[in-house]
Amino acid sequence: MSSSDTLIPPARRGRPKSRPEVERRTQAARSEDMQRRILDAAAKVMSSHGYAGFRTAEVSRVAGISRGAQLHHFPTKDQLIVATLAHVYDQALAVSRQRAAAVDPARDILDLLIEDAREFFFSRHFLVAVDIVLSTATEPSVREQVLDIARGARLPVEQAWGQALAAAGIPADLAPGLLSIMLGVVRGLALRKLWDNDPKRDDQQFAMLRDMARAYIAAQGKSRGPKRG
Template sequence: MTQNTERGPRTQAQRSAVTRQKLLDAAIALLVEVGYGRTSTQEITRRAGISRGAQLHQFPTKESLVVAAVEHLMEKRLTEILGAQPDPDLGIETLVDAFSGPLFYAALELWVAARTDPGLREAMIPLERKVGDALRLGSAEVMGERMSVAAIDLSIELARGLAVSALFRTPESDSELRERLLPVWKEMVMK
């Protein structure tokens, strides 16, 4: 039995939480590195150092594992953003920044794969609702009364689109485009 020298033996719930975390971290890393199509549960378990049986106990399907990984990362990222208490004057920039990094790339992999994979699409629908709700809530918390609900929804869609199109721009041209678009965007949506 694994010992925690400070508190004695770990409980089954603690061991399960550690196993789950290792699987989620490995799934995100693989989604970002090799994409959904080349991410397999066998490779996730190998990378996590977890047995196949332990993986199946936690997540019976690849879909359930990768969706849970993206959901976990989304919750962590939202907590980080809101914990930083972003400046409401930079609310649009904060939203745009939310569509970057490992969370965005992992989610993008799942969005594209879900287009042709009915099982993944079904698994993604509740997550997408949760992500949308979290983005709306987080944006409303940052922006306060400065943006209407419709303006927040429009801004979320614009931020997502800007992030997708950025995949085909250099960092310099992306920065230049943002500098030109963000003032116009703010003028359109802020009260």
């Protein structure tokens, strides 16, 4: 949907070759701007009202655009919903990748991983994605698109953190399993928040999770021999 190229405003794109070329680019950039404006508004509406309460009319209102302009870019509600999720998952992917690539060496890598996962799984957008997948269990089309978006955005995040764990000295044979369990806890506690919201207890649990992972890594190191004693 969005390439890095389209993030550059047309004015900075170097010297125009010819007038029609400029116009084509300007129009494409305008179209991209409009789409982003619609998607940012749709993300807000989705975040407040979830899937069931998502109204396309509210999106045009929040975006401050005409209904026609919105329908031109996203003719159906499902198209808009799918594009919105792709948009917010893309943004989350970019942020997570950046965090995994630039970890603060003064802090525990496991804490950093948990913080990043918490920001994603505790966001309303993750819950909206779950909502859509569960609500559309009998309508495969939207459901499959949402699953593809989530897979496409989350697998690179897991890879980036897998590399970060390895770079921080976590044994390569333990890293994938640890990563999956730690993400599993964050996902599971995000869901528990619906029943019983207690951020302070979550803090304690995440600290305990980090300690469990550290104890496991240490125990595995010892049972392998060379570093013993």
